[in-house]
Amino acid sequence: MSNPSSELISDKTFMGQPRGLATLFFTEMWERFSYYGMRALLILFMTGTTMSENPGLGFDVTTAAAIYGLYTSFVYLLSLPGGWVADNLWGQRKAIYVGGWIIAIGHFSMAIPSDYSFFAGLILIVIGTGLLKPNVSSVVADLYPQGGAERDAGFSVFYMGINLGGFLGPLICSYLGEGYNWHWGFSAAGFGMVLGLIQFKRGYKYLGDAGTFKGAGSVEEIRAKERGFFTKTAVFAGLVAVFAYLVSTGVVDLTLTEIAEYIGSIILVLIAGFFLYLFFRGGLSSDEKKNLGVIAWIFILAAIFWSGFEQAGSSLNLFARDLTDRVAFGWEIPAGWLQSINSLFIIIFAPLFGTMWLWLASINKNPSTGVKFALGLLGLAAGFFVLAWGAAQATVENPVTPAWLVVTYFFHTVGELCLSPVGMSSITKLAPRGRMSQMMGIWFVATALGNLFAGLVAGRLESLAPSSLFMNVAIIVAVAGLVSIVASPFVKKLMGDIK
Numbered sequence: 001m002s003n004p005s006s007e008l009i010s011d012k013t014f015m016g017q018p019r020g021l022a023t024l025f026f027t028e029m030w031e032r033f034s035y036y037g038m039r040a041l042l043i044l045f046m047t048g049t050t051m052s053e054n055p056g057l058g059f060d061v062t063t064a065a066a067i068y069g070l071y072t073s074f075v076y077l078l079s080l081p082g083g084w085v086a087d088n089l090w091g092q093r094k095a096i097y098v099g100g101w102i103i104a105i106g107h108f109s110m111a112i113p114s115d116y117s118f119f120a121g122l123i124l125i126v127i128g129t130g131l132l133k134p135n136v137s138s139v140v141a142d143l144y145p146q147g148g149a150e151r152d153a154g155f156s157v158f159y160m161g162i163n164l165g166g167f168l169g170p171l172i173c174s175y176l177g178e179g180y181n182w183h184w185g186f187s188a189a190g191f192g193m194v195l196g197l198i199q200f201k202r203g204y205k206y207l208g209d210a211g212t213f214k215g216a217g218s219v220e221e222i223r224a225k226e227r228g229f230f231t232k233t234a235v236f237a238g239l240v241a242v243f244a245y246l247v248s249t250g251v252v253d254l255t256l257t258e259i260a261e262y263i264g265s266i267i268l269v270l271i272a273g274f275f276l277y278l279f280f281r282g283g284l285s286s287d288e289k290k291n292l293g294v295i296a297w298i299f300i301l302a303a304i305f306w307s308g309f310e311q312a313g314s315s316l317n318l319f320a321r322d323l324t325d326r327v328a329f330g331w332e333i334p335a336g337w338l339q340s341i342n343s344l345f346i347i348i349f350a351p352l353f354g355t356m357w358l359w360l361a362s363i364n365k366n367p368s369t370g371v372k373f374a375l376g377l378l379g380l381a382a383g384f385f386v387l388a389w390g391a392a393q394a395t396v397e398n399p400v401t402p403a404w405l406v407v408t409y410f411f412h413t414v415g416e417l418c419l420s421p422v423g424m425s426s427i428t429k430l431a432p433r434g435r436m437s438q439m440m441g442i443w444f445v446a447t448a449l450g451n452l453f454a455g456l457v458a459g460r461l462e463s464l465a466p467s468s469l470f471m472n473v474a475i476i477v478a479v480a481g482l483v484s485i486v487a488s489p490f491v492k493k494l495m496g497d498i499k
Helices: 004-010 019-047 061-077 079-090 092-110 115-142 148-179 182-202 219-248 256-281 286-313 315-323 335-362 369-392 403-430 436-462 466-495
Strands: 012-014
Touching: 012 019, 019 061, 019 092, 019 115, 019 148, 019 182, 019 286, 019 315, 019 335, 061 079, 061 115, 061 256, 061 286, 061 436, 079 092, 079 115, 079 219, 079 436, 092 115, 092 182, 115 148, 148 182, 148 335, 256 286, 256 436, 286 315, 286 335, 286 369, 286 403, 286 436, 286 466, 315 335, 315 369, 315 403, 315 436, 315 466, 335 403, 369 403, 369 466, 403 436, 436 466
Parallel strands: none
Antiparallel strands: none
């Protein structure tokens, strides 16, 4: 009997790729539409005045930025248990479908004008994204069991879906949310996710057996494992709820900013302990220990990068609202529309960067991983230097043009294209035997940590002028980039024959 996935792979009907890729392309596009559409509204809604026709929550910037950082970081942290559920209990396909509905319910919960429904919605979106986000990519890989260049091409097309959703989401959700009612924008994000789920379900027939559950064990064993997982999850959720109640009632005297700082510290300690355990007790060879050292270095640089880059939805969004002249042809453009610029630049420049790396490799001039990371950090720093310059000239009475943010996002996109795909690819090559998933988890944790710190840094806008904040970020990131350049020969030596 022939393998149905193999038959589907040979039936290339979507941009020269398997028809099943279209199902995953549009699922991810609508999920990213909902995520980035809501993200473009999040901090604007939280810091919006309660005394307007379109009232916000009236939070101060420090509190709102801490919530933003906690939310975006947990989106990535929960990718780890989300991947485990798919591998051990449900399969990727079910995890995606269930996660998508949880996301949609979360957005619709935020559409209800209530503080409780708002925070419940954030929690649901975190849980749903944790189930969906890591598993869509796994199903894409399943469509190409032969791997190689065909899989790379498939992921390139899939990446376009991510950025198409990231481009459209802020445009539609911000138009409705800022222009009419915040909750309409949140609803639009929910409807986008529902559209993605409908086409995902209808496209099952094109996926063959990709994403189906392939775990070992009897039905009884799997059900027992499932009960154990959800029991532990319920206990953990209960403890979190009790802690949240104690904080809200003042029994535990902690601010959200302090909680975020403690969580960041705990993550760093756990990651350091994990690396030390693998190094001394993980049974690794000498070469694997060297590669592990490179992964640890990549983790640090990636966390620094994302702590700056992910301020797009927080401090840069506030700059767009408060200090940018957005009036064009007598109409004020929603601040969230500027969130679409990065995705547009990715769509334009990602193919060019891919071609450039291949050409440089063909003439033996391809920069090393350390140099590419340095270029990514320096690109990010350049963007913040530009914005610091613009912010120094901006006042509420005399805002600056959107060109400052456009140029900033251009440099940030260049930095992202130098660092993000290179980092993921490098980790797959450097991972010790049998620890690929764990090392990819480390990448997600670096992203989560960066998002958490991005929120904490953005909260400094409460007491620090935007120009000073952006300049401080630029200097820190630039120093990290220069250190990466200096360290790149050593990193290259540790990587040995790995390119």
